[in-house]
Amino acid sequence: MIDRPSDAVLTLTLPDGSERTVAPGTLPSEVVKSIGERLFQAAVAVEVNGVIQDLVTPLRSGGTFRVLTDRDPRALDVLRHSAAHVLATAVRRLRPDAKIGFGPSIEEGFYYDFEVAEPFTPEDLTAFENEMRKVTAEKYPFVRDEVNRAQAQRRFADDPLKLERLSELGDDEIISTYTDGPFVDLCRGPHVPDTSRLKHFKLTHTAGAYWRGDSKRQMLQRIYGTAFFKKEDLDAYLTRIEEARKRDHRVLGKQLDLFMMHPAAPGAVFWTERGTTVYNTLLAFIRERQRDDFQEIKTPLLYNKALWEISGHWGKYRENMFLVLDNETKEHDFSLKPMNCPSHYLLYQSKKHSYRELPLRYVTFDVLHRNEVTGALSGLVRVRQFQQDDCHVFLAESQITQEVHFLLRFILDYYQTFGLTAKLKFATRPEVRVGTDEMWDRAETSLRAALEATGMEYELKAGDGAFYGPKIDFDVLDSIGRPWQLGTIQLDYSNPERFDLTYVGEDNNAHRPVIIHRAVSGSLERFIAILIEHFAGAFPVWLAPEQVRVLPITDEYRSYAERVTKTLHDAGVRVHLDARSETLKYRVAEGARMKVPYMLVVGRREAEQGTVAVNVRGAGKEQKPNAVPLDEFVARVLEENRTRSLVLSAQG
Ligand SMILES: [Zn+2]
Ligand SMILES: [Zn+2]
Known part of the structure; x- marks a missing residue:
């Protein structure tokens, strides 16, 4: 084996096909600067031979070399991982007692795990987010240091979780730390050049998470957040999760009594x-x-294990099966x-x-x-x-x-x-x-x-x-x-x-x-x-548990309302009568909360003319309920049910 001569050079191929030769250990920031100052200002990270690294990690191999700006979707991970560090910086300023775990970027943002005595409150989250804004305004560069094990152990002496991670790193691995202002983390990178690059972010929620995902280890507090390069992207994301929250089937399942x-x-x-x-x-x-x-x-x-042995489930899938005791063999030889x-x-x-x-x-x-x-x-x-x-x-x-x-x-x-x-x-x-x-x-x-x-x-x-x-x-x-x-x-x-x-x-x-x-x-x-x-709980008529609700304006029109209800019921429509002594407004609001497709309001005029005033779900306050002959309404609802229509069309 021949030692690499000390004057070896790395050859970098730029996207336009031109080549640069640099000494091993050169920082990508120097290369980017030499390409152009404007590009350097816009650079978030670089991609060397398909691997994303930051501007302050020394180059160790040559190959294709591309500069990533905030227009590159792959740069988003770098921003989000940096956001996790900014979060930890803020948390440690406000809660110096918090021990730090891991803080990676994830699919929709980032998280950071902390070991603290009490779970974080929503007020804590607001305070951390405000503190993060200060950290970004202070524009700390992310400084990379490559250290030896003893140095790292000294640096993280107060952070047992980091020491545990450190002890797992192999002897030939490069140990690196990243510092932004007062915070230092054991981290491989990559990071954005400085904290001011983080502009559009939001802490979203917290959850308990076992250290290393192991239920036998301690429970940490995980703070989730997200970050984007553009404000529009952050806003769109927040609108989307708000919309998803409103549609949560666990919440709607309760509200709609499902x-x-x-x-x-x-x-x-x-x-x-x-x-x-x-x-x-x-x-x-x-x-x-x-x-x-x-x-x-x-x-x-229920089957005995003979079947699962042939199918192979007994060997490969048994822990996912509910085993049942066989009274004769006294073994768990049966499974659902x-x-x-x-x-x-x-x-x-x-x-x-x-x-x-x-x-x-x-x-x-x-x-x-x-x-x-x-x-x-x-x-x-x-x-x-x-x-x-x-x-x-x-x-x-x-x-x-x-x-x-x-x-x-x-x-x-x-x-x-x-x-x-x-x-x-x-x-x-x-x-x-x-x-x-x-x-x-x-x-x-x-x-x-x-x-x-x-x-x-x-x-x-x-x-x-x-x-x-x-x-x-x-x-x-x-x-x-x-x-x-x-x-x-x-x-x-x-x-x-x-x-x-x-x-x-x-x-x-x-x-x-x-x-x-x-x-x-x-x-x-x-x-x-x-x-x-x-459907956000607003099922089309054919799936709705209650398709029509009948509301007499006052008790005076109860018997007509009962007749309307019976007519619909006999025709096969899923209908309820709400003739409680509550105000009409209250009952309408209640029907709207239950997302009933049609509410029929009946009073004197309807009773006299044999009609119903149709209140269509989601039509808003401006809607003027249309009076429709009862048999016509019945026919329309049945048609809508038969065709499994996705729109409510049985209006006047
Ligand atoms: Zn990190
Ligand atoms: Zn199958």
Whole structure:
């Protein structure tokens, strides 16, 4: 091995193709300055051979060299990580007792973890944010120092969390610290040149977080915030999270009296009458959609381990299953099913099948249980007990393209009913997989052909497929543009082998079918959470638990109101009468809070003419309720329900 000569040079290739040679250890800031002073003023960081580093980290290798300004989205991470340091600077000024943990940039901003005796209050957060403004005004440069272990240990003698991290760094790793004004952190960087670069930021919330994410270690206080280069971007982000907060399904679920959770059954949902109505309406809709081309079946909830051993779940998935004691063997040899797939294979296997029956599509809505850790549970989005609109298609390999096309259309039409748009992702063979390369070639080619036939754009996720086959995933965008992963179409060549599934072909010989796993809504619980947030609780008529509310102006018109209510009820409309002795204004406000699509106000004129005054949800104060003949209103609501209209049109 030859030592690198001390006069070695690094060659940097700039975006215009020109080259610079510099000595190893040169600071990028010097290079940028030599390109131009204006560029230097605008520079946030540089990218050397694809790696982002800051202007004060010595160059150790040559290669492509690009300057990142605030116009480059990748510079945002650098700004946000610097914002985390500014936050820590502010916290340590106001709370010198706070011990520091980690402070990285994250997807939507940054956080910093602190060890303090008491959780931070909203007032603390405001004070920290104000102090951060001072730190940015004071324009401290981020100064990088490369130190040895002993120096670092001295510097962080009062910060046990940092010392712990330090002890894990290998002997050959460069130990660096960053200082901005009074604050110094053990940190690899990169950082913006100085604290004044941070202009548009906001601390958003706090949460408890275990040190190193380990529930056996101490609980730290994590402060979350976000930062942007432009004020418009920050404002748009804050509006979006405010909008998301207003739509939170846990809050709306309570307000609209849809469901509750109880510590007696962690991760399982108690649906109220109204919530159950939404659930059943959704289920009826899916059943109707699947009446023609699918076979609905029901299979047991509890199985002995013999099945899970064949399916492979006993070895790989057992900690996610709820095991049940077998009274005879006195062992936990039974389990509640976490998925329907193996039970569908058993039913398929029980009969002889001809190629003429294929594709054969089994659907099931049975209750499933998965033993999620309690910390991961969240409203309806992450639960332990749920139902899926689960389907397994058994088909001949030659039918894949056509079948995938059919399923794709089915899924996209389904989403469209709710006004949800979908993005497709195509995931191909992973590193660890079963089956031959030839099989994967065929499977991927068929799936891709079906995808291309739709003419829709898709994102290629190379290597992201299931171990048993490639798949198409559906990311659905809700009304405020948030993506949710919902449906899936997965090809499976493995389970037909494991379960020895066959069909009799045209040639009278036994053949292996292929399986497609298909979900549309995923879990219905989670899908309802998405719908609540997507519609902000204002369900279209066909999904609304209460479609119409009837309000007599005074008790005098109660009997007419009762007649109106009965007429609607008999026609199949979900209607309630609110004839309480509260003022009309109060009752209207109450109906609006419950987001009832239509409120019918009835008084003397309506009673005399056999009409109803229609108050449409969301039409605002200016609306003049229109008097409509009762039978006409009934017909319009029924039509809206039948067509699953997304707009309220049953006005006068
Ligand atoms: Zn840092
Ligand atoms: Zn499945």
